[in-house]
Amino acid sequence: MEKTQITVDTETLGRGETAQIVQIAAIAFDNDGNQLGEFNKYIDWINDTHGFTMDERTIAFWLRQPKEVQDSVFGEKTRHPIARVLREFEEWCNQWKSYNIWQHSTFDAPKLQYAIRKVFKTEPQIPYNAWKDIRTLTEITGIEKTETKGIPHNAYDDCVNQKNYIVQCLNKYG
Secondary structure, rough: OOOEEEEEEEEOOOOOOOEEEEEEEEEOOOOOOOOOEEEEEOOOOOOOOOOEOOOOOHHHHHHHHHHHHHHHHOOOEEEEEHHHHHHHHHHHHHHHOOEEEEEOOOOHHHHHHHHHHHHOOOOOOOOHHHEEEEEHHHHHHHHOOOOOOOOOOHHHHHHHHHHEEEEEEEOOOO
């Protein structure tokens, strides 16, 4: 049985695992790149902080971005409590019985796992062995990122781009 592939990306206000998450996006697809589903939620990071952290370098990074990039993440959006978004994200992932979650393992996974543990005081409902690292995949296959489209640093657009080069990597050897 072929596993469903999922790519996830987060936008945050910090670099450490305790960082405040402001957007979570994911795209599910098969090995041929056919999209099976999508997830894209913005978090109410002003009123629902749960003690997550922000750091000056990340705030400065966001302030240096073009207005289009800032608006795509921080503009008028429907925002939800982090507990709701995290629960919906886990449920969305688990609708597939067997899946890989592709992400940047030193960035996205630690933040998502920490947030789930902090908010729910329990272990994530996503299997630990589902998490896969995009950087390792691209290094092993020699596939570079493809031309990017959309708005950089918007988690959904980043997922679209990640999906494209993950499919190339998965299909390199047959």
